[in-house]
Amino acid sequence: MAHVMSPSETDFETAVIQGLKTMKKWIATFVVCVASSASSVTANAATESAAAKTNAAKPAAPTYAERLERGKQVAGSVCVACHGADGYSPVPANPNLAGMPAEYIAKQLEHFKSGVRVNAVMQGMAAGLTPEDMRAVGDFYYAQRGKTQAVARDQKKAERGQQLYRVGIPEAKVPACASCHGGAGVGIPAIYPKLQGQWPDYTLAQLKAYASGERKNPQMNAIAARIKESDLLALSEYIAGMRSK
Numbered sequence: 627m628a629h630v631m632s633p634s635e636t637d638f639e640t641a642v643i644q645g646l647k648t649m650k651k652w653i654a655t656f657v658v659c660v661a662s663s664a665s666s667v668t669a670n671a672a673t674e675s676a677a678a679k680t681n682a683a684k685p686a687a688p689t690y691a692e693r694l695e696r697g698k699q700v701a702g703s704v705c706v707a708c709h710g711a712d713g714y715s716p717v718p719a720n721p722n723l724a725g726m727p728a729e730y731i732a733k734q735l736e737h738f739k740s741g742v743r744v745n746a747v748m749q750g751m752a753a754g755l756t757p758e759d760m761r762a763v764g765d766f767y768y769a770q771r772g773k774t775q776a777v778a779r780d781q782k783k784a785e786r787g788q789q790l791y792r793v794g795i796p797e798a799k800v801p802a803c804a805s806c807h808g809g810a811g812v813g814i815p816a817i818y819p820k821l822q823g824q825w826p827d828y829t830l831a832q833l834k835a836y837a838s839g840e841r842k843n844p845q846m847n848a849i850a851a852r853i854k855e856s857d858l859l860a861l862s863e864y865i866a867g868m869r870s871k
């Protein structure tokens with residue numbers, strides 16, 4: 627069996643061994659998954675009755691109503707000063723939060739707290755919030771939708787903005803904003819933020835921050851960097867005036 631392997635044979639064998647190892651891992655994972663789901667089915671009935679008896683050591687996750695109540699407390703204690711009592715900010719530099727997906731709000735608060743999203747004021751605001759508070763305040767603001775919103779101020783810019791929003795700029799490889807944020811700008815909970823009715827000053831500031839890379843998000847960095855400033859302004863104007871039908 628004394629056979630000296632050439633480098634390419636060694637490479638090949640290593641590759642085969644690697645491949646087999648990976649396959650074994652997959653199979654093992656699969657078996658574990660099947661086994662655990664099967665056992666969890668049988669275990670479920672048992673744990674449920676056990677939990678009912680012992681009243682489960684772990685505190686139950688707060689209900690939606692409890693989260694709304696907690697969110698209202700948090701929002702009413704500090705956030706109200708800048709974001710308004712119901713999430714409609716009186717000041718164009720402070721974003722409207724009403725109707726923003728709860729998950730998006732929670733994610734941004736986490737990003738402010740950790741410094742991923744840089745803003746000195748909001749870092750301070752988020753510092754004292756637990757993940758549960760972040761989710762609760764998100765639920766509260768999401769529930770405050772459809773009251774007052776910003777309006778577009780410049781019809782001509784808004785028309786240009788509408789075209790960009792719906793069609794993008796194909797020659798510059800800018801996709802239509804509508805493809806992610808929706809035709810009416812309501813977004814998709816947990817993935818894409820709502821844009822409609824937002825203060826144009828805030829939207830423009832964010833688009834510029836994405837363009838410069840100061841606010842980090844791979845999708846939005848690539849998109850905003852390819853749009854000239856006058857078009858960012860047009861988009862912000864259009865977005866301010868957007869409404870759901």
Ligand code: HEC
Pocket residue numbers: 700701704705706707708709719720721723726731732734735744745747748751752763819831
């Ligand atoms: C002193 C004013 C001020 C206070 C108080 C304040 N905020 Fe903010 N908030 C801002 C500003 C300004 C921004 C925009 C930051 C930026 O440009 O990135 C912001 C941004 C946000 C965003 C991101 C919105 C988006 O569309 O991405 C969330 C979420 C938020 N604030 C939640 C809160 C919560 C919750 C509280 C209370 C715990 C709070 N804020 C208190 C001024 C404030």
Ligand code: HEC
Pocket residue numbers: 721790791800801802803804805806807817818819820821829832833841842843845846849861
């Ligand atoms: C491929 C999907 C995608 C497309 C297309 C897209 N966006 Fe976004 N956008 C996102 C995601 C994801 C976020 C949240 C990023 C984050 O967490 O910072 C976002 C965030 C934003 C925000 C920040 C909102 C806030 O409240 O702070 C603005 C403003 C925005 N997008 C505008 C636009 C505009 C204008 C266009 C079209 C030129 C566009 N987006 C196209 C995915 C997309």
